[in-house]
Amino acid sequence: MRYAETGFDLEIDLSRGSIERVATDPKLTALYLGGQGTAAKILWDRVPPEIDPLDPENLLIFSTGLLHSTPVPGANRTSVDTFSPQTGRYSHSLFGGFFGPEMKYAGYDKFIFRGKADDLVYLWINNDKVEIRDATHLRGKGAQETALILKEEVGDDNAQVASIGLAGENRVYMASIEHANSSASRGVGVIMGDKRIKAIVVRGTKDVYIAQPTELAEISIPMYKEMYDNKDCGDSMAHGEGDEFHVDNFAWGNARTRRNQFFTKEMEEEWISLEDKLRMRWTGCHNCPKDCHQAINYPGRMPYFQKCYSKLTYAMGSFGDLDFDYNIIGITQEYGMDAYSTPQTIAFAIELYEAGILTDKDLPDFPGADGETVEGYNINTSRFFYLVEKIARREGIGDVLANGIYAAARQIGNGAEEYDHNTIKKFEQVPIKLGYVNYPYFLMYATGEKMNITQIEGSYPQAPIVDKKEREEFVKNWDAAPERFKKWFMEWEPRTNVSLEAAVHICDWNEAMHYIDDAIGTCAFLSSFRGQFGGRPPYHIYNMPDFITRASGIELDSDELWEVARRNRNLVRALNIRRGLRRADERPPEDHWQKREPENEQKLLDMYYEFKGWNNDGIPTRETLDKLGLNYVSKDFIQRGILE
Amino acid sequence: MTGEAVSNGLKKRIIKEIKVNLDKCIGCRACEMACSGFHAEPKFSSTNPARSRIRVIVEDRKDVYLPIRAGDYSSAECAGRNTYTINGKDYSQCSFCTVSCPSRDLFKEPDSDLPLKCDMCESVPPLAEPMCVQVCCCDALTYVEREEVVDVKEVRRDEIDLGLESLISKHGIEKVAKIVAQIARTSKG
Numbered sequence: 001m002r003y004a005e006t007g008f009d010l011e012i013d014l015s016r017g018s019i020e021r022v023a024t025d026p027k028l029t030a031l032y033l034g035g036q037g038t039a040a041k042i043l044w045d046r047v048p049p050e051i052d053p054l055d056p057e058n059l060l061i062f063s064t065g066l067l068h069s070t071p072v073p074g075a076n077r078t079s080v081d082t083f084s085p086q087t088g089r090y091s092h093s094l095f096g097g098f099f100g101p102e103m104k105y106a107g108y109d110k111f112i113f114r115g116k117a118d119d120l121v122y123l124w125i126n127n128d129k130v131e132i133r134d135a136t137h138l139r140g141k142g143a144q145e146t147a148l149i150l151k152e153e154v155g156d157d158n159a160q161v162a163s164i165g166l167a168g169e170n171r172v173y174m175a176s177i178e179h180a181n182s183s184a185s186r187g188v189g190v191i192m193g194d195k196r197i198k199a200i201v202v203r204g205t206k207d208v209y210i211a212q213p214t215e216l217a218e219i220s221i222p223m224y225k226e227m228y229d230n231k232d233c234g235d236s237m238a239h240g241e242g243d244e245f246h247v248d249n250f251a252w253g254n255a256r257t258r259r260n261q262f263f264t265k266e267m268e269e270e271w272i273s274l275e276d277k278l279r280m281r282w283t284g285c286h287n288c289p290k291d292c293h294q295a296i297n298y299p300g301r302m303p304y305f306q307k308c309y310s311k312l313t314y315a316m317g318s319f320g321d322l323d324f325d326y327n328i329i330g331i332t333q334e335y336g337m338d339a340y341s342t343p344q345t346i347a348f349a350i351e352l353y354e355a356g357i358l359t360d361k362d363l364p365d366f367p368g369a370d371g372e373t374v375e376g377y378n379i380n381t382s383r384f385f386y387l388v389e390k391i392a393r394r395e396g397i398g399d400v401l402a403n404g405i406y407a408a409a410r411q412i413g414n415g416a417e418e419y420d421h422n423t424i425k426k427f428e429q430v431p432i433k434l435g436y437v438n439y440p441y442f443l444m445y446a447t448g449e450k451m452n453i454t455q456i457e458g459s460y461p462q463a464p465i466v467d468k469k470e471r472e473e474f475v476k477n478w479d480a481a482p483e484r485f486k487k488w489f490m491e492w493e494p495r496t497n498v499s500l501e502a503a504v505h506i507c508d509w510n511e512a513m514h515y516i517d518d519a520i521g522t523c524a525f526l527s528s529f530r531g532q533f534g535g536r537p538p539y540h541i542y543n544m545p546d547f548i549t550r551a552s553g554i555e556l557d558s559d560e561l562w563e564v565a566r567r568n569r570n571l572v573r574a575l576n577i578r579r580g581l582r583r584a585d586e587r588p589p590e591d592h593w594q595k596r597e598p599e600n601e602q603k604l605l606d607m608y609y610e611f612k613g614w615n616n617d618g619i620p621t622r623e624t625l626d627k628l629g630l631n632y633v634s635k636d637f638i639q640r641g642i643l644e
Numbered sequence: 645m646t647g648e649a650v651s652n653g654l655k656k657r658i659i660k661e662i663k664v665n666l667d668k669c670i671g672c673r674a675c676e677m678a679c680s681g682f683h684a685e686p687k688f689s690s691t692n693p694a695r696s697r698i699r700v701i702v703e704d705r706k707d708v709y710l711p712i713r714a715g716d717y718s719s720a721e722c723a724g725r726n727t728y729t730i731n732g733k734d735y736s737q738c739s740f741c742t743v744s745c746p747s748r749d750l751f752k753e754p755d756s757d758l759p760l761k762c763d764m765c766e767s768v769p770p771l772a773e774p775m776c777v778q779v780c781c782c783d784a785l786t787y788v789e790r791e792e793v794v795d796v797k798e799v800r801r802d803e804i805d806l807g808l809e810s811l812i813s814k815h816g817i818e819k820v821a822k823i824v825a826q827i828a829r830t831s832k833g
C-alpha cells in the first residue's frame with residue numbers, strides 16, 4: 001500500500017489523444033519526495049536539452065506535494081514544471097487553492113502532458129474516467145468564466161478547475177494558469193496554451209491513506225490553532241501590513257524610482273476603506289487556517305482573488321493608485337497574466353515610448369500621444385489598459401512585448417536593451433533597487449533557479465534586531481534555526497554585511513527550505529518564506545521529518561531531509577546546466593544595488609560553488625552528483641562533455 | 645446523548661449543536677478533512693472529503709460558502725438543527741441559504757451510496773469538541789450544548805434504520821426485503 005501518495009501518474013499525450021494511468025516507483029518518492037523533486041526527475045529523463053520548449057515533446061507537469069490530502073495543515077501547493085520559451089530553461093511555479101488535493105482524491109500524484117492538441121481542448125478527469133474534450137467553444141473566454149462554464153458542463157460543482165485565459169491561448173510568455181483563489185505564473189501558462197489545453201477539470205472521491213494515523217493526527221490537529229494564532233505566518237502583506245514597506249522601498253515605474261516616505265497615514269486610511277468596500281471575503285487554501293486571499297468584487301469585473309503583492313504591482317508600475325490596481329487585475333486575471341512581469345513589461349514599453357524608441361507607429365492611438373494632459377489624471381493608467389490588450393492578443397507591438405522584456409528589448413533594438421535593467425537570466429524580477437550590496441541576497445539572486453527571490457529567500461532574517469536583549473530572546477525561541485545561524489545572528493552588527501561564510505550558509509538554508517516545501521507541498525507562507533519575519537515558521541527542518549514519516553511511512557531525519565533538498569536542488573541545477581547555464585549568467589541586475597563589491601561578489605560565488613560541490617563554472621561535480629545518487633546526471637554530463 | 649429523568653415519560657437531555665456562521669467561513673475545507681479522517685477505520689487511516697459528514701458548498705464568484713452537516717436521512721436535507729448566521733443575522737430554519745438547497749446528493753458513501761450522517765463525533769472517550777469545530781479556527785463552526793426537556797418515547801434512529809430507509813427510498817421496499825432475505829439464507833448456510 002502507498003501512503004500519502006497515490007502511486008499513480010496520469011500520462012496524457014495530446015498529439016495522439018492517448019491517456020494512461022501509470023504506476024510510479026516508490027523508490028523515487030523516497031529519493032525526491034514528490035512535487036517539484038519527482039517532476040524534475042521526469043523532465044531530466046524525458047526532455048533532453050535538444051527539445052525546444054515549444055516543441056510538442058516538451059512536458060507540462062502538474063504535481064501534488066507528498067503531503068497533499070493528508071491531515072497536515074497547509075499542504076496544498078501544486079507544482080507546475082516545464083521548460084520556458086522565455087528563458088529556454090527550467091520553469092517552475094506553485095499555486096495554492098484546492099487543485100492538488102483534488103488530484104490525489106481522483107487517484108493521481110501527477111498529470112503529465114505531452115504533445116499538442118490540434119485545437120483547444122479541456123481535460124475532464126473524474127476519478128478513473130478521463131476524457132479529452134473539445135474546448136473550442138471556450139476560445140477567448142476568461143479563465144474564471146471558463147471554470148464556471150466547465151463546472152456546469154461536467155455537472156459537478158465540486159470539481160476543481162485550472163484554466164488559462166486569452167494570454168495563454170495566444171502563447172504570451174507571461175501567461176498564468178488560474179485556479180480558484182490562486183495562480184501559477186513564471187512561464188508555465190504559455191506551455192499550457194501551446195499544448196492547446198484550455199482547462200483541466202478534476203474531481204476525486206477516493207481515499208488517500210496515512211501510514212501512521214494516530215501519530216500523524218496527534219501532531220497535525222494542534223497545528224491548526226498554532227498557525228491561526230501565529231501572526232508571523234500566512235501572508236500578512238495581504239492584510240495591509242507591509243503596504244508601507246512595499247510602497248516606500250520597492251521601485252516604481254520600470255523598476256526605477258524609489259518614493260521614500262510616499263506612504264502616508266491618509267493613504268493608509270483610504271486604502272483600507274477601499275479594500276473594505278471591494279472585498280467580499282477573506283479566504284484560505286485547502287486545509288489551512290490562514291486567510292491570505294481576498295475575494296474582490298470590483299464593479300464591472302468578474303469577481304477575482306487578490307493575493308500577495310499583486311495589489312501594488314500595477315499601481316507602482318504605472319505610478320497609479322490602489323483603485324487602478326484593483327480595477328486592472330479584474331481584467332488581467334481573466335486574461336491569465338502574471339501580475340509581476342506584466343506590469344513591468346508595460347512600464348518598460350512606456351519608457352521606450354517616452355524615449356522615442358517606440359513611436360506612434362508602433363503604438364497607434366496610444367493614450368496621451370498628443371501630449372495633452374488632464375489635471376489630476378495619470379495617463380499611464382490608460383496606457384496600461386491599452387497595452388494589456390495588445391499583449392494579451394499579441395497584436396502589433398504586443399506580439400513583441402509578449403516575449404518578455406529581455407527578448408522584446410533585443411527585438412526592438414535601437415537602444416532598447418538599455419531599458420532591460422531588471423531581468424536575471426532573461427526573466428523579470430521584483431522591482432527592488434537598493435543602496436548597498438547584500439551578500440546573501442547577491443548569492444540568492446545570482447544562483448537561484450526558481451526565478452523569483454520570494455521562492456528563494458525566507459528563513460534567515462533580512463536584518464538584525466537592534467536591541468540586543470530582544471535579539472537574545474529571539475534566538476532563544478528560534479526553533480527553526482540550526483545552531484550556526486544563531487551565532488551569526490547574535491554577531492550581526494546592524495547595517496553591516498554578514499561574513500562571506502555566513503552568506504553562503506544563509507543562501508543554502510533559505511533555498512533548502514523551499515526545495516523541501518516544493519516537494520511536499522507545504523505553503524511557503526507557513527515555512528520557507530516566513531521564518532525571516534519573526535523566526536517562528538510553523539514548519540521547519542526539525543519538525544518536518546515527523547510529518548513526512550507519519551504521513552508517508554518514509555523514515556527520515558532532519559539531516560536526511562536536508563539531503564533530499566540538496567538532491568532536488570542539484571537535479572534542478574542540472575536541468576539548467578544541460579541547457580547552457582554557466583557562471584557568466586549568474587548575476588543580479590547591474591543596478592540592483594548602487595554600491596557593489598565586485599571582488600567580494602566573485603569570492604562569494606567561488607565559496608558558494610565550493611560549498612555546494614560545484615566546479616568553478618557552477619556545474620555540480622561528478623563526486624557531488626554521485627554522492628547524491630544522481631549518477632545518471634554525472635554520466636550524462638560526461639557524455640556531453642559538460643564534465644571531464 | 646445523556647439524560648436524567650424529569651417526570652414520567654419526560655427527560656432532560658443535553659442537546660449538542662453546531663452553530664454555523666457563514667460570514668466567517670474562509671472555505672478551507674479543514675472541516676471535511678478532519679471529519680473524514682476521524683471517521684475512517686481506524687481513525688485517521690485515510691482521508692476523503694467525499695466521506696465527510698460535513699461538506700462545504702463553495703461558489704466562489706458568488707461569495708457562497710456554506711458548510712452543511714448531514715442530518716437524519718431523508719432524501720434532501722442538511723442537519724435541521726443548525727443555526728446559521730448569514731450576513732450578520734441568525735436563522736434557525738432551512739431554506740434561508742443563499743443557494744438553492746444543495747445538500748440533496750452530498751451525503752452518501754462514494755462506494756456504497758449508503759447515507760452518511762453526522763454523529764457529533766460521539767466516541768469513547770468523548771471529544772471536548774467535535775472534530776470539525778476543533779479545526780475551524782475562525783469560528784465559522786462553534787459548538788454549543790444546551791439542555792432540553794424531551795419525550796423519552798421518541799425513538800433514537802440508528803445507522804441501520806437510516807441506511808435501510810435510504811435503500812428503500814432508492815430501490816423500493818420489496819427489492820430490499822428480498823435481498824435481506826437472500827442474505828439471511830446464504831449467511832446461514
Ligand code: SF4
Nearest residue numbers: 284285288290292523
Ligand atoms: S498560508 Fe495562506 S497562501 Fe498559504 S496555504 Fe494558507 S491560506 Fe493559502
Ligand code: SF4
Nearest residue numbers: 669670672673675780
Ligand atoms: S473549517 Fe470552518 S472556515 Fe474552513 S471550510 Fe470548514 S467551516 Fe469554513
Ligand code: SF4
Nearest residue numbers: 721722738739741745
Ligand atoms: S436550504 Fe440550507 S438550511 Fe435548508 S436544508 Fe438546504 S442547506 Fe440546509
Ligand code: SF4
Nearest residue numbers: 679698762765774776
Ligand atoms: S460533528 Fe463530527 S461527525 Fe459531525 S460533521 Fe463535525 S466532524 Fe463530522
